[in-house]
Amino acid sequence: MSPMSEPMSPMGEMDCDGLRDSAAELALGVLSGADRARALMHLEHCLDCQKEVDSLSTVGDALFELVPPVEPPVGFESRVAARLQAPDARAPSRSRRPGTGPWWRRAWVPVAAGVALVLAAGGGGWAIGSSTQVPSASPAAKASVSWASFHSPARRGDLGEVFISWGRPVWVFMTVDLGQGSGVVGCFLVEQGGQEVQVGSVNLVRGFGYWGAAVQAPLWKVTGARIVASDGRTLATASFR
Amino acid sequence: MAARRRPDEPLGDEALLSGLAVNDPDAATAFVRRFQGKVFGAALAMTGERELAEEVAQQAFERAWRHARMYDARRGPVQAWLLTITRNLAIDQVRARRRRASEGAGAVEQLASLARGPEMEAVASDSGARLRRALAALPPEQSRALVLAAFRGFSAAEVAEAEGVPLGTAKTRLRAAMSKLRASLASQGVGP
Structure with a gap:
């Protein structure tokens, strides 16, 4: 385990002490990666910790209320209007599968909905230090976690990470840093036998982006993950060992 | 009988x-x-750049539009919801940028500015003024931790690295700062 990770229960879930240590980060949307996922697992059933995070979130909100308004550049309003009128503007979000719920950070739906809390802060460096198991997504699968690094023949070193929390629902998180390039790329899970399931997509900014959501589609013996460019090129792959 | 809105009354x-x-x-x-x-x-x-801020702001309105039906008034006012969306988008951007450039400069000045606030607002909003006083009363190390996290998108580990302190110290500073602000809000009846 990474020394930066929080205390975990045997199932990978953060405990109350760890949650209290991280509640401020969670409330501000800056708790990253695996710690966030484990905190959310804990919040699903701990009302006391939910209250703690909710009350600290109120502080974050109040802090931003202090920021004085600033007049945006001329033409801002018309540019927003054009954006809302774009033909695909209300298509299902690029960053999640249809039906997987809202993606913003927290608390506008009940905490137990999970996904709402998950996404905004993931960022770099999910700190689970080693992979755990190749899961079989049976209905009885427990909330264990799987982790793998992204690699590419075109670049040396780790290019990101994929993290799966095998609870109900299954949550998948990916972060990539390809160094360059912007645009939407697809996030796929690879099952034993080679079948692939697209679980989402992410908009890379200068090569960097992250994505996560609850996955409703049935998954069977996931062996890896793949990041795919819009033209079908494989940008990075990961293998669960 | 439900009150009716006058024609000249804003929605x-x-x-x-x-x-x-x-x-x-x-x-x-x-x-x-x-x-x-x-x-x-x-x-x-959060971004410190007008061009990037406009992109974030445009995205925020687009997201608000896309997810307007998901808004839950029980969780807070519309403005707070919209600012949460904005913060999340801005955190994405500042984190992506921070991987290429050193950030964190100006954090103390930013907090000092917030703590002072525009005079008009301080007069108009008692709750805002009390929160500003609580901000101004924070020890400098807690102020920096708070601003780095809230406005620069730093995790506690990144705060620790930037400040040259152990992770536990950074977490403690952040938690202490947030707790003090929460206490100031609680004294005015804000929050759950």
Whole structure:
């Protein structure tokens, strides 16, 4: 385990002490990666910790209320209007599968909905230090976690990470840093036998982006993950060992 | 009997958001006009760049429009919801940028500015003034931790690295700062 990770229960879930240590980060949307996922697992059933995070979130909100308004550049309003009128503007979000719920950070739906809390802060460096198991997504699968690094023949070193929390629902998180390039790329899970399931997509900014959501589609013996460019090129792959 | 709105009375925030959700162009325009200053201001406070702040602000309105039906008034006012969306988008941007450039400069000045606040606002909003006083009273190391996390998107580990302190110390500073601000809000009846 990474020394930066929080205390975990045997199932990978953060405990109350760890949650209290991280509640401020969670409330501000800056708790990253695996710690966030484990905190959310804990919040699903701990009302006391939910209250703690909710009350600290109120502080974050109040802090931003202090920021004085600033007049945006001329033409801002018309540019927003054009954006809302774009033909695909209300298509299902690029960053999640249809039906997987809202993606913003927290608390506008009940905490137990999970996904709402998950996404905004993931960022770099999910700190689970080693992979755990190749899961079989049976209905009885427990909330264990799987982790793998992204690699590419075109670049040396780790290019990101994929993290799966095998609870109900299954949550998948990916972060990539390809160094360059912007645009939407697809996030796929690879099952034993080679079948692939697209679980989402992410908009890379200068090569960097992250994505996560609850996955409703049935998954069977996931062996890896793949990041795919819009033209079908494989940008990075990961293998669960 | 429900009170009726006078013709010259502006629509409430939630009504505008409802209009946005059903593609009412007048409501959408009014919604953007009402909140664009706060949204752009928050985006600018986090990104520090007008061009990037505009992109974040545009995305925020787009996300609000896309998810307007998911808004839950029980969780807080529309403006706070919209600013949360803005913050999340800005955190994405500042984190992506921070991987290429050193950030964190100006954090103390930013907090000092927030703590002072515009004179008009301080007079107009007692709750804001009390929160500002609580901010101004924070020890410097807690102030820096708070601003780095809230406005620069730093995790506690990144705060620890930037400040040259152990992770536990950074977490403690952040938690202490947030707890003090929460206490100031609680004393004025804000929060759960």
